Amino acid sequence: MSALTWAVAAVVTDGAGRVLLCRQGRGERRHALPGGRLRPGEGPVRAVRRDIRAETGWDIEVVDLVGLYHLAEPGTPPAGRGGLLPDVLVHVFRARTVGSAPAHAPTGGCRLSWHDPEALPEVLTPTTRAALTDALANRSGVVRDFPPPPVPPPPRSAPPTTPATHA
Helix, strand or coil, rough: CCCEEEEEEEEEEECCEEEEEEEECCCCCCCCEEECCCCCCCCCCHHHHHHHHHHHHECCCEEEEEEEECCCCCCCCHHHHCCCCEEEEEHHHEEECCCCCCCCCCCCEEEEEEEEECCCCCCHHHHHHHHHHHHHCCCCCCEEEEECCCCCCCCCCCCCCCCCCCC
């Protein structure tokens, strides 16, 4: 079992209702929500404000908590990795940009882009897809596991019995 990593992300919207996404620079180049890891002694709200400002340049107003998303990677590690990926608990917030322009140039290592909620990119991380679905449906306080826990098979019913006949 690996140590739990605490992370934050935000569904950031602008005045036009568009969503800010970060296109990752490695591998599949999937789109993700901006965010990062908590530092020791730092709370999730402070961390998301700090990480969003660093990664995107935008100051944000945190509106509420969309949910907690737990990523667990059971099984075989991906090729090229030394060991299992860590368990990550992501606090995903709903947030709005403050001001009409970023406060400074972003320092993150991703390409930022704004998207209409009705025309989101096809290639999203699983957490991003779930969090966007929840946020755009105005859900709050969601708790999800990735991958989802296996669904147990339905209970087997006993085969019908036929009355015994005696000759």
